[in-house]
Every structure is written in structure tokens, then in C-alpha cells.
Amino acid sequence: MSQAILAQALFANDAFYLAFNQGDMEAMESAWSQEQGILCLHPGWPLLTGRSAVLDSWREILSQPQTPIDLMEPTAHLAGNTVLVSCYEQLGATIMAASNLFVLENDQFRLFHHHAGPCANPPQRTRLASSPTNH
Amino acid sequence: MSQAILAQALFANDAFYLAFNQGDMEAMESAWSQEQGILCLHPGWPLLTGRSAVLDSWREILSQPQTPIDLMEPTAHLAGNTVLVSCYEQLGATIMAASNLFVLENDQFRLFHHHAGPCANPPQRTRLASSPTNH
Numbered sequence: 001m002s003q004a005i006l007a008q009a010l011f012a013n014d015a016f017y018l019a020f021n022q023g024d025m026e027a028m029e030s031a032w033s034q035e036q037g038i039l040c041l042h043p044g045w046p047l048l049t050g051r052s053a054v055l056d057s058w059r060e061i062l063s064q065p066q067t068p069i070d071l072m073e074p075t076a077h078l079a080g081n082t083v084l085v086s087c088y089e090q091l092g093a094t095i096m097a098a099s100n101l102f103v104l105e106n107d108q109f110r111l112f113h114h115h116a117g118p119c120a121n122p123p124q125r126t127r128l129a130s131s132p133t134n135h
Numbered sequence: 136m137s138q139a140i141l142a143q144a145l146f147a148n149d150a151f152y153l154a155f156n157q158g159d160m161e162a163m164e165s166a167w168s169q170e171q172g173i174l175c176l177h178p179g180w181p182l183l184t185g186r187s188a189v190l191d192s193w194r195e196i197l198s199q200p201q202t203p204i205d206l207m208e209p210t211a212h213l214a215g216n217t218v219l220v221s222c223y224e225q226l227g228a229t230i231m232a233a234s235n236l237f238v239l240e241n242d243q244f245r246l247f248h249h250h251a252g253p254c255a256n257p258p259q260r261t262r263l264a265s266s267p268t269n270h
Binding site for chain 2: 036037039041044045046047049075077078079080081082084086088097099101103104112113115117118119120121122123
């Protein structure tokens with residue numbers, strides 16, 4: 001039961017990054033909670049609160065060319081009846097650490113909070129086949 | 136009901152920063168969840184998982200002289216049956232943004248995850264009376 005819940009949250013986390021990588025604003029809107037007051041801390045931004053401010057920020061970001069995010073080491077952690085997914089985001093040569101908190105809405109996990117920022121000693125990419133280098 | 140829960144989480148958040156400012160490792164241990172696999176992302180550290188790694192990091196940090204953290208704009212947000220407290224941490228001239236996720240254990244909120252890092256456009260300190268400047 002618990003493992004299935006964690007897998008479901010990891011799937012929602014994948015969908016969030018897929019929406020980003022595909023520049024799909026409709027999928028991005030769907031990835032976030034519609035019933036609760038969401039929050040978002042982009043790297044280099046102040047804290048954004050509320051669905052309007054958070055989704056406006058994603059609309060602005062997705063309207064510009066983006067380096068795709070290569071998701072590394074996503075791990076799901078049950079916290080009460082929510083799931084926190086920790087992961088690293090590789091954007092070109094930069095690796096950020098992210099905390100993504102998911103809540104259940106109508107049996108689907110939706111993003112409640114995204115916090116990404118710089119980190120030290122990020123993991124080394126081991127799946128080189130899926131991560132071509134630019135040398 | 137909900138307001139009381141949010142106030143209770145803010146109190147637990149205050150206790151966490153008080154433990155830091157007083158270098159009180161016993162209070163720090165008490166601030167964190169004892170039943171769930173906790174996580175911590177200090178600024179400039181890799182992700183730490185598990186009570187042993189997280190509390191060892193705080194023991195190391197508290198064993199050294201620290202600039203006290205002046206807590207700014209703590210705000211509690213109900214997420215399922217957990218509470219996420221967003222806040223800013225002023226350490227001298229540096230201001231970090233932090234996300235602190237609390238879970239209920241025996242009717243007490245305990246920290247499940249702490250993620251702090253650099254932020255842009257931090258809030259301006261308005262309560263100058265409680266924040267003497269060093270000019």
C-alpha cells in the first residue's frame with residue numbers, strides 16, 4: 001500500500017518535470033494542486049504563494065527557451081498523508097537540489113510546494129548513456 | 136481548528152530556531168520527528184536522509200560558533216495533515232529562504248524536512264527595533 005503510494009507520487013513528480021521539459025503549460029497547471037494554497041521557490045526568485053502567482057511564474061518560464069531538466073535520484077518519502085519527493089535537477093552543467101511536496105486530490109497526487117536551489121556535492125551522473133556530454 | 140493547527144506548527148518552527156540559536160542539541164533532537172525518516176538540505180550541503188545523518192549534521196553545526204538566525208515572515212500552510220512553514224532566515228547580512236515540513240506525532244508537530252538556501256529579493260526587515268544594525 002505504502003509502496004504504491006510512493007510510486008504514485010514519483011509518477012506525479014515525473015509528470016511535473018515532463019511538463020517543464022515539453023513546455024506544456026496545460027500539463028503544468030494539472031500537475032499542481034487546485035484546492036490548496038500552493039507555494040513555489042524557484043532558484044533566484046522570492047517565495048511565490050497562491051495558484052495565480054505560482055502558475056504565472058511557470059507561464060513566464062515556459063514561454064522562454066529552457067535547458068531541459070534531467071531528473072536525478074528522485075526519492076519519495078511519506079510524511080503524514082502527503083509525499084515529499086527529493087531529487088536533483090541537472091540543467092546542462094548545473095545541478096540543483098529540489099524538494100517537491102505532493103498532496104492527494106481525488107486520488108491523484110498534485111504538487112503543493114516546489115523548492116529548488118543550489119547544492120553542494122551533487123550526485124555523479126552514472127547513466128551516461130541517457131546524458132550525452134557536450135565535450 | 137485549522138488556525139489552531141497552524142499556530143501549533145508555527146510554535147514548533149519557533150522552537151526549532153530557538154534550539155539552533157541556543158545551541159541546544161537536546162531541544163534540536165526533540166524538534167525533529169522520531170518516527171519517520173527525516174530529511175535535511177542545509178545550504179551548501181548534499182541532501183541528508185535519516186535521523187542519524189540529519190542529527191549528526193546539527194551536532195556538528197551546533198558544536199561551532201554560529202551567527203544567530205533571525206526568523207522573518209514565518210507562514211504556515213496546511214498540506215494534507217502536515218504543515219509546511221515557509222520563512223526567511225537572516226544570518227548577519229545573509230538572508231536564506233527556508234521550507235520546513237512538520238508532521239504530527241503524539242499531538243505535537245515535529246520537523247520532517249528542512250530545506251534552506253539562497254533566495255532573491257528577500258523581504259526587507261521592518262522590525263528594526265528587534266534587529267540592531269551593525270553600522
